[in-house]
Amino acid sequence: MEREILIVGVNHRKAPLEVRERLSFDDGLLDQALRDLMALSPVEEGVIVSTCNRVEVVAATSDGDSAVEALVAFLARGEHLASEQLGKHLSVYRGREAVRHLFRVAASLDSMVVGEPQILGQLKEFYSRAASVGSAGTVLHRCFHKSFSVAKRIRTETGVASKAVSVSSAAVELAYRIFDRLEDKTVMLLGAGEMSELAARHLLAHGIRGIIVANRTFERAIELARDFHGMPVPFEDFPRYLQLADVVIGSTAAAGYVLSRARVQEVLRARNYRPLFLIDMSVPRNFDPAINELDNIYLYDIDDLGGVAQDNRDQRGREAEKAETIIEEEVDSFWRWLSALDAVPTIVALRQKMEAIRKGELEKTLATSLREFTPREREAIEAMTAAIVNKILHAPLTHLKQHDRQREAFYVAAARQLFDIEEPEER
Amino acid sequence: MTTVSLAVALALYLLSTASFIVHVITGQASTRRVAIAFLACAFAVHAASLGVRAFLLGYESIATFQQELSFIACVMVGLYLLIAARANLTVVGALVTPLAFLFTLSALAFNAPTPALPKRLQNVWLPAHVAPAFLGYAIFAVAFCLSLVYLLQERQLKAKRKGDLFRRLPSLETLDDLNHRLVTWGFALFSIGLITGSVLAKETWGAMWSWEPVEVWSAVTWLLYALLLHARTVGWRGRKAAALTIVGFIVLVVSFVSVNLVFPGKHTGTFG
Numbered sequence: 001m002e003r004e005i006l007i008v009g010v011n012h013r014k015a016p017l018e019v020r021e022r023l024s025f026d027d028g029l030l031d032q033a034l035r036d037l038m039a040l041s042p043v044e045e046g047v048i049v050s051t052c053n054r055v056e057v058v059a060a061t062s063d064g065d066s067a068v069e070a071l072v073a074f075l076a077r078g079e080h081l082a083s084e085q086l087g088k089h090l091s092v093y094r095g096r097e098a099v100r101h102l103f104r105v106a107a108s109l110d111s112m113v114v115g116e117p118q119i120l121g122q123l124k125e126f127y128s129r130a131a132s133v134g135s136a137g138t139v140l141h142r143c144f145h146k147s148f149s150v151a152k153r154i155r156t157e158t159g160v161a162s163k164a165v166s167v168s169s170a171a172v173e174l175a176y177r178i179f180d181r182l183e184d185k186t187v188m189l190l191g192a193g194e195m196s197e198l199a200a201r202h203l204l205a206h207g208i209r210g211i212i213v214a215n216r217t218f219e220r221a222i223e224l225a226r227d228f229h230g231m232p233v234p235f236e237d238f239p240r241y242l243q244l245a246d247v248v249i250g251s252t253a254a255a256g257y258v259l260s261r262a263r264v265q266e267v268l269r270a271r272n273y274r275p276l277f278l279i280d281m282s283v284p285r286n287f288d289p290a291i292n293e294l295d296n297i298y299l300y301d302i303d304d305l306g307g308v309a310q311d312n313r314d315q316r317g318r319e320a321e322k323a324e325t326i327i328e329e330e331v332d333s334f335w336r337w338l339s340a341l342d343a344v345p346t347i348v349a350l351r352q353k354m355e356a357i358r359k360g361e362l363e364k365t366l367a368t369s370l371r372e373f374t375p376r377e378r379e380a381i382e383a384m385t386a387a388i389v390n391k392i393l394h395a396p397l398t399h400l401k402q403h404d405r406q407r408e409a410f411y412v413a414a415a416r417q418l419f420d421i422e423e424p425e426e427r
Numbered sequence: 428m429t430t431v432s433l434a435v436a437l438a439l440y441l442l443s444t445a446s447f448i449v450h451v452i453t454g455q456a457s458t459r460r461v462a463i464a465f466l467a468c469a470f471a472v473h474a475a476s477l478g479v480r481a482f483l484l485g486y487e488s489i490a491t492f493q494q495e496l497s498f499i500a501c502v503m504v505g506l507y508l509l510i511a512a513r514a515n516l517t518v519v520g521a522l523v524t525p526l527a528f529l530f531t532l533s534a535l536a537f538n539a540p541t542p543a544l545p546k547r548l549q550n551v552w553l554p555a556h557v558a559p560a561f562l563g564y565a566i567f568a569v570a571f572c573l574s575l576v577y578l579l580q581e582r583q584l585k586a587k588r589k590g591d592l593f594r595r596l597p598s599l600e601t602l603d604d605l606n607h608r609l610v611t612w613g614f615a616l617f618s619i620g621l622i623t624g625s626v627l628a629k630e631t632w633g634a635m636w637s638w639e640p641v642e643v644w645s646a647v648t649w650l651l652y653a654l655l656l657h658a659r660t661v662g663w664r665g666r667k668a669a670a671l672t673i674v675g676f677i678v679l680v681v682s683f684v685s686v687n688l689v690f691p692g693k694h695t696g697t698f699g
Binding site for chain 2 (some may be wrong): 118180181268275295300
């Protein structure tokens with residue numbers, strides 16, 4: 001049976017947010033989920049990746065078909081999602097496809113906003129969780145480490161990640177087109193969504209002075225404000241604090257506008273018409289689009305920010321092409337390693353290598369020092385050297401013929417390295 | 428001699444303008460340094476040329492339309508070099524430099540011999556009137572360029588248009604702050620020029636105010652800039668302030684040209 005890597009899951013390309021949310025793995029339950037994953041019989045190794053854009057299981061198996069089935073059931077677990085309902089949102093990558101997908105994810109080529117830097121850190125985090133639980137083995141260790149080095153290579157060799165591309169970086173870039181410096185500015189978070197939190201972190205990294213957090217659940221506002229050394233305010237009171245803010249990020253789940261044009265006009269007067277940068281991160285929108293008609297107000301919604309990223313993506317088309325070429329190279333090299341990872345070809349290669357050494361040395365000796373030997377004596381020497389090689393190889397070969405595929409992969413990888421059997425991608 | 432040095436300065440302005448344009452289009456950092464270097468050389472040559480002429484004549488001479496333009500261009504460029512050292516205002520330079528080029532070009536093109544300065548005008552009030560007034564004009568010219576860039580950046584932000592060019596524009600806050608400061612200084616100098624001018628008028632013509640075209644125009648311009656500064660205190664910042672700065676400068680140019688070329692009064696090089 002051929003060893004295979006596969007990825008089963010949902011991502012932003014085919015699955016809407018509601019589906020991704022339902023399938024996502026809670027951080028506290030991740031270790032247990034990894035153990036459950038390992039309990040599935042066709043799965044030899046597994047890593048779970050669960051971010052807001054994707055919920056994907058990366059697995060190594062020797063029985064691809066039944067593993068796919070088992071993984072789909074695993075993903076649908078407690079959720080009563082009918083398989084066929086899940087099916088149309090599901091993405092399944094097998095073999096080289098799967099390796100390519102993992103490399104592209106790591107290099108942020110598959111991100112909603114191509115080139116955003118967060119995904120690599122997230123991937124490393126999920127991998128190390130799996131490694132500590134023990135669900136990642138030889139194949140996935142190699143595959144993930146390779147994906148990290150591919151990501152690094154793409155970062156340094158291409159311009160894919162060189163510009164601000166994530167929505168939050170786009171927000172920072174815009175802030176710098178409005179404001180001279182951020183050190184004396186204040187940001188207000190309306191609602192404590194993941195995206196707005198991320199944007200706030202970016203702004204803080206650029207030195208923004210103060211943070212005001214308003215959230216419907218006041219406890220969450222306090223928690224977040226403590227995180228940022230900011231000031232929590234009750235949600236109902238946020239209009240009173242609005243005049244203190246220079247950047248306002250809205251991400252509440254409100255069905256209607258929480259900020260009207262008239263309200264902003266009042267705020268503007270109160271702040272003597274100093275410019276105000278409003279970022280609407282929520283769908284449906286939090287801020288009335290008519291606000292943008294006011295002087296000294298700059299209102300951007302998530303689409304507008306995405307538009308910024310889109311622009312960057314167009315400019316980087318050629319860079320992305322370069323990145324895809326690197327991906328293909330690395331997939332090839334990984335694939336050569338993986339297909340050599342089976343016991344049988346390794347045993348064959350090992351035997352061939354030993355046999356070549358034996359033959360070479362034997363011929364050399366028989367042609368020189370043992371020149372006078374009779375054919376009978378030569379046969380005896382021949383038999384003896386063959387026996388020595390067989391005896392030496394016996395123990396290693398027994399270990400290579402493991403029934404446990406995960407251990408087998410480990411021994412095969414070790415043997416190939418110890419005996420220096422050609423591993424094309426090693427530099 | 429001064430004509431030759433002015434021509435050299437003119438060539439350097441042209442080279443600097445070209446480098447600025449290349450920088451704005453490509454964003455290469457090296458072209459920006461080249462543009463600034465050319466501009467600094469042009470300024471040095473231009474200022475030296477003005478200095479040599481003043482030395483030869485024995486007094487500061489900003490008597491003819493051409494000399495006025497040349498003086499304004501030189502001060503504008505000096506001022507720009509001064510502020511460009513602090514903030515990245517390359518795009519503003521791409522406006523200031525061609526403007527300086529145009530002014531210097533017309534100064535060369537309409538070059539007329541400097542008439543001798545009448546004895547009665549050779550007193551302390553003439554430089555006290557002319558210097559601040561033209562310094563003010565130069566400052567207003569730079570403020571005008573800043574305002575143009577402000578309106579461009581503001582429109583792009585409102586329209587949510589992106590691109591490398593707009594990323595190279597200075598921030599709205601930078602532009603607005605600088606504009607405010609420049610207009611304040613320009614207004615102060617312009618006001619001094621008006622006051623010393625009326626003293627000079629009293630000394631030479633006997634009346635502080637005689638409804639000269641230049642006096643009327645100057646009063647209108649002064650009122651416009653006064654209005655702009657006042658409006659800022661009640662929240663007219665940003666786009667409105669930039670628009671008003673542009674209107675103020677256009678009025679200034681119209682008055683300058685019309686007074687000098689269309690309705691020459693006692694103020695032009697003839698000294699009535």
